Amino acid sequence: MLRIENLHVRAGNRDILRGVNLSIDIGQVHAIMGPNGSGKSTLARVLAGHPEYAVTGGTVAYRGQDLLAMDPEMRAREGVFMAFQYPVEIPGVNNAYFLKSALNALRKHRGEEELDAMDFMTLVRDRMKWLDMDETLLNRAVNEGFSGGEKKRNEIFQMAVLEPALAILDETDSGLDIDALRIVARGVNAMRGPDRAILLVTHYQRLLNYIVPDVVHVLTDGRIVRSGGKELALELEEKGYVWLEQAV
């Protein structure tokens, strides 16, 4: 589904990603771990098409297409979804209106009928239940004044409504309390399926107890230095990243 080859990325005057190789098959869940500043968010944001990064080398194929040639909105419409590490507040834009317009933009792109207000609300209520979300958040401006945890939950809620083919979740677990973590994990697990791939960026192996990954990667200093099964996360928890850096 996603094949990243030798990806080099610059931001400002810095080479942040320095030759990332990563392949995810459809139906799989991969986790990326790594120290602060190693380039995890950069990878996620480059995949979503953020204009502040310059790709200086390498390729990314998504369902056989050149992902890097697509505008961010095209990627979204083609089924790529990134849950932001820091979701953006958009004052004055109603959350429900935003989500309905986003969903209908995707549906239109796929040649499907737009959902009317009734069908949309039915879908939204169902997904809110998955995530145990407070319905009043729908009638507020997108993320405005949301607590840290509410923002993260709202990202997963959007994912649950938009049903992407490739979901990249950047530290969605950070800032969640224990109950919220379990609820969000339940939402992600509900999305897991043979038609979808998920890439989780996380610092905590605890999330991986709830969402058990097929593959765990370690990103250090702009490169994937180790990949392995779910045991790798446990090993990291125990030994930290220094152990890996020494091993390289």
Added chain:
Amino acid sequence: MATMLDSYVAEAERAASAGRQGDPTWLMETRRHALERFTALGFPTTREEEWRFTSLAPIAERRFVLAKNGASALRPQDLDPLRLPGTTAATLVFANGRYVPAASDIRGLPPGVRIDSLGVAMSQPASAIEKHLTRAASADRHAFTALNTAFLLDGAFLSVPDGIQVETPIQFVFLAIGDEPETVAHPRVLVVMGAGSKASIVESYSGAHASPYFTNTVTELFAGEDATLNHYKLQQESAACAHIGAMYVRAARNSTVTCHSISLGGSLVRNEVIVVMDGEGAECTLNGLYFGDGRTLVDNHTTIDHARPHCTSREVYKGILADHARAVFNGKIIVRPDAQKTDAKQTNKALLLSEDAQINTKPELEIFANDVKCTHGAAIGQMDEEAIFYLRARGFGEHEARRMLIQAFAGDVLSRIPIGTLGARLDQELMRRLPGEHR
């Protein structure tokens, strides 16, 4: 420069003498005094603090002649897009500042409410108007108000008696029409609201001229005790317009006055709002939205004068500037020595859509009482690029994402307009004027 002033003087004298027979002495005296003041003051220059950032050269260096009565050139299609959605209590139409009875309709007004052209109302003997006209808008210090008063020929007059509530809006439409180049009109509005009365008034200004024209308008609003007055000024002049507008409001005891100013057109624009809180317990809200593009200059000057204790004022002004547009926002709040328990709050925000757009903004708090709550805040910024990315990452096109953010910014003001679909219509009008949209 002097010759330009002379030409206004000559025209004012000609215009006044043309109507002389029917005009009462007080009116002739008022005009004469105003003309004197205008001659003495001249057009303000940027050396004056109040006009520091606003050069009036486009007005002062042209010889604008008084626009002819445009009634005969008025076509229904000029008016249709300006009419308010939904039912209105009355619509008065003015072409080049002169009343057009044939295009007006006052049948929806409740009994007792008096509405008329100022031209008619002023010429009547023992007119009630004399008590109010020019009493809020002094010609003494303000050159444009003096000039308007010197040309006091016509306009809109509304008087709502004590206790009468007009539930649907009353509209005054001012249109600049005709094909003469370089014309000026001096529209005038006088509204007197009795105790406990209520009305919503929409004043709209527009023009179709492609060559320079000048609108110099003065509005006086008197809100009586316990009165509720909602005022909307919609400025949608063409890009060839120099629009100078001054609005003077007197808010009596326990009155509630809300003034919306939506300023979308013009190339040189000055909107002044001066509110005097003249009785205890008055409440005043000013909501403003302005847009400028090209090389437009939009200047908003507001003054809220807390002259009495226990008054509340709330002010929110927002601006959107594209291209090389410039804006000036000056929000003065005066709290007089005995105006204790004043509660005043002012916010002004500007969204700059281009690197070349700029704004000069200044709050001016003059507080002479000690037991008051007075806050102000200003925020000037460009579009939030991270928000644009967020929207794009959810499938919105870049253009649409930018529009959504602009709309959200403006919506904060437009959503406060409770007249049917007027807010939505103004939103569309704003969107149409944005750079990159088909005009």
